[in-house]
Amino acid sequence: MKLVQPTCALKAKGSQSLFSCLTPDQLEKVQQHTCQFYKKGQPIFQEESVPTGVFCISDGLVKVTKLGSNGKEQILRIAKPGDFVGYKSLIKGNRYRASAIAIEDSSICLIPKAIFMELLHENVAFYQQIVHLLCDEIDNAESKLTDIAYKPVRGRIAEALLLLDKAFEDKEQITLTREDLAGLVGTVKETAIRIISEFKHEKLIEINKRSIKIINPDGLVKISHLYD
Amino acid sequence: MKLVQPTCALKAKGSQSLFSCLTPDQLEKVQQHTCQFYKKGQPIFQEESVPTGVFCISDGLVKVTKLGSNGKEQILRIAKPGDFVGYKSLIKGNRYRASAIAIEDSSICLIPKAIFMELLHENVAFYQQIVHLLCDEIDNAESKLTDIAYKPVRGRIAEALLLLDKAFEDKEQITLTREDLAGLVGTVKETAIRIISEFKHEKLIEINKRSIKIINPDGLVKISHLYD
DNA sequence: CGATCACTTGATAATCCTCAATCCTTGTGG
DNA sequence: CCACAAGGATTGAGGATTATCAAGTGATCG
Numbered sequence: 001m002k003l004v005q006p007t008c009a010l011k012a013k014g015s016q017s018l019f020s021c022l023t024p025d026q027l028e029k030v031q032q033h034t035c036q037f038y039k040k041g042q043p044i045f046q047e048e049s050v051p052t053g054v055f056c057i058s059d060g061l062v063k064v065t066k067l068g069s070n071g072k073e074q075i076l077r078i079a080k081p082g083d084f085v086g087y088k089s090l091i092k093g094n095r096y097r098a099s100a101i102a103i104e105d106s107s108i109c110l111i112p113k114a115i116f117m118e119l120l121h122e123n124v125a126f127y128q129q130i131v132h133l134l135c136d137e138i139d140n141a142e143s144k145l146t147d148i149a150y151k152p153v154r155g156r157i158a159e160a161l162l163l164l165d166k167a168f169e170d171k172e173q174i175t176l177t178r179e180d181l182a183g184l185v186g187t188v189k190e191t192a193i194r195i196i197s198e199f200k201h202e203k204l205i206e207i208n209k210r211s212i213k214i215i216n217p218d219g220l221v222k223i224s225h226l227y228d
Numbered sequence: 229m230k231l232v233q234p235t236c237a238l239k240a241k242g243s244q245s246l247f248s249c250l251t252p253d254q255l256e257k258v259q260q261h262t263c264q265f266y267k268k269g270q271p272i273f274q275e276e277s278v279p280t281g282v283f284c285i286s287d288g289l290v291k292v293t294k295l296g297s298n299g300k301e302q303i304l305r306i307a308k309p310g311d312f313v314g315y316k317s318l319i320k321g322n323r324y325r326a327s328a329i330a331i332e333d334s335s336i337c338l339i340p341k342a343i344f345m346e347l348l349h350e351n352v353a354f355y356q357q358i359v360h361l362l363c364d365e366i367d368n369a370e371s372k373l374t375d376i377a378y379k380p381v382r383g384r385i386a387e388a389l390l391l392l393d394k395a396f397e398d399k400e401q402i403t404l405t406r407e408d409l410a411g412l413v414g415t416v417k418e419t420a421i422r423i424i425s426e427f428k429h430e431k432l433i434e435i436n437k438r439s440i441k442i443i444n445p446d447g448l449v450k451i452s453h454l455y456d
Numbered sequence: 457c458g459a460t461c462a463c464t465t466g467a468t469a470a471t472c473c474t475c476a477a478t479c480c481t482t483g484t485g486g
Numbered sequence: 487c488c489a490c491a492a493g494g495a496t497t498g499a500g501g502a503t504t505a506t507c508a509a510g511t512g513a514t515c516g
Contacts, residue, residue: 066370076370092363097370127355134362135320141369142294142304142325148376149414150296153504178463186377191504193464209513210462219238381472406495419472421496437481438494 018084018133021125035107044100044108045086051096053112055085060106061167063180066098069126075183078103078141080167087130088137090116104179148186151224156185157195159224161205165214175211246312246361249353257343263335272328272336273314279324281340283313288334289395294326303411304333305368308395310396316359316365318344331408376414379452384413385423387452389433393442402440 002102018048019027034060038044044055047067062079076098081087088098102108120127130227147156160181176184182192189217196212199205204219205212247255261288266272272283275295283290290307301432304326307313315322318341330336348355375384392402404412410420424440427433432447433440442448 066374068374069380069383070378072378074374074377076373088363088366092367097367123375129360131362132320134359134366137366138316138362138369139320139325141366142372145304145369145373145376145414146294146302147295149302150298150300150372153299155297156332186373188505189462190464190506197464380470416473417494418474418496425496 004046008197016084016131018126021129022119022123026123026126029151030111031110032195033111033115035109037069037217038102038106038108040102040105042102043101045096047099051086051089051113053110054087054090054111054116055100055110055196057081057085058107058109060102060108061104062100062106062108063103063183064098064100065183072188073183074186075180077137078164078167078184082131087116088134091120091130103176153185153187153191154195154198155224155226156182156187157192158199158204158220160185161199161212161214162217162220162224163219173211173213178210229282238347245310246354246357249357250347250351252434254347254351258339258347261337261339261343263337266334267332268330268333268334270330272330275325275327276323277324279314279317279341282315282318282336282344283328284337284339284430285309285311285313286335286337288330288336289332290328290334290336291331292326292328293411295398300416301411302414303408305365306392306395306412312361315344316362319348319358323389331404381413381415381419382423382426383452383454385409385420386417386427386432386448388450389411389440390445390452391425395446400441401436404440405438 019030022030033224038060038196044062045051047065057079059081062083062085064076064079064085066074066076068074079100085100086096120130141176144223147159151159164176164181168174178196179189181196182189185192196205199220200207204216204220204223205214207213247258250258266288272290273279275293286306288307290311290313292304292307292313294302294304296302307328313328314324318345348358375387377389389402391411392404392409392445396402406421406424407417410417413420424435427448428435430447432444432451433442435441
């Protein structure tokens with residue numbers, strides 16, 4: 001287990017960062033804790049386990065997943081550097097309702113429960129930021145819910161690719177397992193592969209090895225809205 | 229427009245109620261406002277419109293919906309007496325992301341934005357309750373998301389009936405349009421009807437006129453978990 | 457350089473949606 | 487109180503979408 005200096009606070013950009021509203025004292029308290037290294041594929045926490053703190057992605061990429069029928073994996077969201085994971089269960093005081101798994105080698109900072117709760121109570125602005133994050137998660141989940149219910153897989157994959165493009169912006173291309181992409185839009189690997197292949201033939205995307213590069217975003221937008 | 233004395237605070241039971249943590253002063257401020265009557269089918273607010281306050285269901289039943297592809301309607305949740313609707317958009321300060329429509333004749337109390345925000349800032353316990361509601365909504369949406377992604381319609385309808393049974397407990401039977409039931413589980417009217425009909429033949433439910441009564445909950449539980 | 461993991465493709469089948477016609481229920485106006 | 491209109495419920499046939507299963511191929515890593 002490699003230990004790295006925490007850089008979470010720096011990763012989160014400007015006023016977007018949850019940490020931007022902390023006092024120097026509070027910031028220091030958070031930064032005392034060290035990041036831990038997680039290998040690709042390694043779980044950060046598991047559905048139904050008891051929360052120990054909030055995780056802040058310092059580097060890497062993490063999928064937040066929920067187990068569905070047939071043991072299939074629904075990906076709720078993908079957390080990037082600067083993102084937080086696991087705070088909802090801490091606030092509610094119940095077990096995790098989802099798992100978090102590194103999908104790239106990652107370094108992730110743990111803010112222990114006690115410290116997080118302290119911050120929540122001490123710092124109203126911080127609390128409000130968290131509440132806004134919660135609201136965003138609701139919007140996100142409810143939009144996704146509606147999409148999965150009524151939008152065909154083709155439209156959902158087009159949409160997912162556009163969203164992923166932002167998450168992977170610095171890399172210029174999307175490196176996600178076909179299986180994870182499928183989990184993200186609620187379908188199976190094979191269906192995802194077939195549709196990606198269609199997109200390639202339609203010159204909407206390019207594929208290098210395994211990673212996807214969008215070359216015609218407008219085309220994808222059109223497909224993703226095709227059924228509105 | 230009939231005006232009725234507000235009874236929201238009473239409808240919400242015991243410590244479950246959001247109002248239970250208000251001071252007498254605050255409670256009075258809330259109760260000054262009168263309920264408004266909404267006929268079955270009448271909208272309370274519409275997706276994309278600007279919030280004016282929080283709605284508290286005093287009597288009746290309200291569906292919270294989101295428009296999906298093909299103009300199909302996804303029902304996010306059904307609000308009962310004592311439930312609140314529309315607070316998320318107020319907190320985030322954006323437009324409604326969903327519509328609310330009365331599915332029974334209802335009387336609904338509007339707590340104006342200014343008063344709600346005042347309560348939020350004055351009363352930490354109240355704020356915390358709201359935050360817990362937000363967390364519950366996330367859990368709810370994410371579970372539903374996972375179900376719709378991977379659980380067959382049959383399982384989802386079984387599950388929905390079990391959940392609705394609680395919402396309709398005092399009535400002893402479920403009175404919901406087949407179309408609304410379909411919207412709740414993310415399918416179309418006809419499919420919902422066929423599955424309900426199966427359940428009837430399998431002696432899991434009974435149907436009087438249009439309303440559904442569960443006679444074998446365990447059977448439905450089994451079906452709803454069939455694909456876990 | 458063999459083994460493992462990811463990707464791909466095809467054939468087949470299950471699930472679910474669409475369209476269309478009909479029946480039943482409820483409410484309304486005469 | 488009845489007839490009729492309107493909306494909800496139902497059923498059938500057909501087709502589109504998507505999942506499953508099986509059998510590979512290509513990439514990556516110790």
